[in-house]
Amino acid sequence: MRQQKLLQPPMLLLSVGGFLAVATEVLPIGLLPLMAEDLGVTESAIGLLVSAYAAVVVFASIPLNAWTSAVPRKPLLVGLLAGYGISNIVLCLAQDYSVALTGRILAGACHALFFAVVFGYASRLAPAGRFGASMALVNAGNAVAIAVGVPLSTWLGATVGWRWSFGCAAIIALLLSVGAAKVMPVIGGSKVSGGAQLREALAEPALRRVIVAVVVMMTAQFALYTFITPVLLQSGFTPENVGFALLAYGGAGILGLAICSRFTDSALRPALLVSLLVMTVSFLGVALLGGAPGWTLAVVILWGLLYGPVPAYVQTAAMSAFRDHPDTVAAVHNSTFNIGISAGALVGAQMLLVSDPSGIGFAAAALTLVALVVVFTGARQGFPRKTPK
Incomplete structure (x- = not known):
């Protein structure tokens, strides 16, 4: 069909x-x-x-x-x-x-x-x-x-x-x-019970690697994004123009998805690695550019541009890792993605207790590097060099 x-x-x-x-x-x-x-x-x-x-x-x-x-x-x-x-x-x-x-x-x-x-x-x-x-x-x-x-x-x-x-x-x-x-x-x-589908899906090593990568990279992403307003204010933005920065970030994300969506079928692995590398640099840039709102805005737009296609990349990787029960894999991915969102908010909140807002950028960068390693070492399972058709 x-x-x-x-x-x-x-x-x-x-x-x-x-x-x-x-x-x-x-x-x-x-x-x-x-x-x-x-x-x-x-x-x-x-x-x-x-x-x-x-x-x-x-x-x-x-x-x-x-x-x-x-x-x-x-x-x-x-x-x-x-x-x-x-x-x-x-x-x-x-x-x-x-x-x-x-x-x-x-x-x-x-x-x-x-x-x-x-x-x-x-x-x-x-x-x-x-x-x-x-x-x-x-x-x-x-x-x-x-x-x-x-x-x-x-x-x-x-x-x-x-x-x-x-x-x-x-x-x-x-x-x-x-x-x-x-x-x-x-x-x-499906004629296969939901429990049996879940056991079969989680038994697939490729899917387990994608799950780990998604949790780590979404924790990194939402550690910073959840608290982006105080980070931007520390960087020299005013309450009146923070909204513009967030809108620019969102618009860059849409543009990035439109430009890079073709890579989900032709070059998912290298495209995801490039996105993670640029996100790491962007997180460091946001952390280091306090007092320079113009440069910070440029980094935020770059971050949005390269993060925009990431949800599509990881969704495709998860669904490609185990195609027998797509609804179950999508449910696992949905739960995994939201675990990363919740964990990111927790990490960001804890960083605020021990440092100023810019410290979140350093934590997010470190986590993104971990995600990059998980993806890079997954050439045989989860993130193959040749995108599955």
Whole structure:
């Protein structure tokens, strides 16, 4: 069941679905003050709405995929998109914090399973020789959400109220649910139990190496990115222009994915090594360029440019390492990726306790070098010299 061309309605719907999922995840970040004031809680309590979401993803991705492995993929995808719609409606209408938290937990549960289904679909619909490009196309929606999700939701919240940000996300989700019911091809569930799939996948050494690499590199990435605002302020930025720097970073990420996505099929290993090397240099640059905001901005843009395609690279590496059960591999990768995000936030927070913000850049650089070694030594398992077709 393969589309002849990459840019077909099913693949485009999966990409827009990725945008919705990631946008839903980050929506509260730009709305912290507005939501806190309206719901009568602290900004840190609203921040927990993001943490709770991520925690659900980490712990629920693998079990939810195992429990639903026999369910046909199309109705499952339609239901998950509808679930995003309902969860965002709950946030839109919430009058107290407990209701808002319930909505976020529901959204996190949808996210935990969503990308397993989405990347499983994408792997089956990928045209011959375009497997990596298919992974990159779905990841494009994620990249756009990270780049514009927070600035757009912040603007919308300030203009018409924070509830409309969640209301718009709900409308998009429900429209996508209807669209999925119409355009997605039918794919049956697996006859192999979810537990058996997981054991087979984790028994593959190539996948285990990819898991280690992803955890380390995402820990490095999000150690610095989570605390990029205080790092930029220390480098000479003002509260008024930090947003511009973040937007430039996000835009560079989209551009990097657009330029480098071709390498997912032709040269994944060297492209990933180059990205990790440049990220290492960039992290060191951010740490060393305090007081030079112009140069720091240039380094941040370079970082965004080379990090942009990395999620597509590692998604392709994971899915290529073990192709027998793509939904299960996608669930493992989803959980692994979010473990790295959580670990990165923890590393960054601990570094702030013992050093000034620039110290995070040194820690991130050291971790990225470790990830580079894991990838470089994986020529036989996980990151082969010749990209699998």
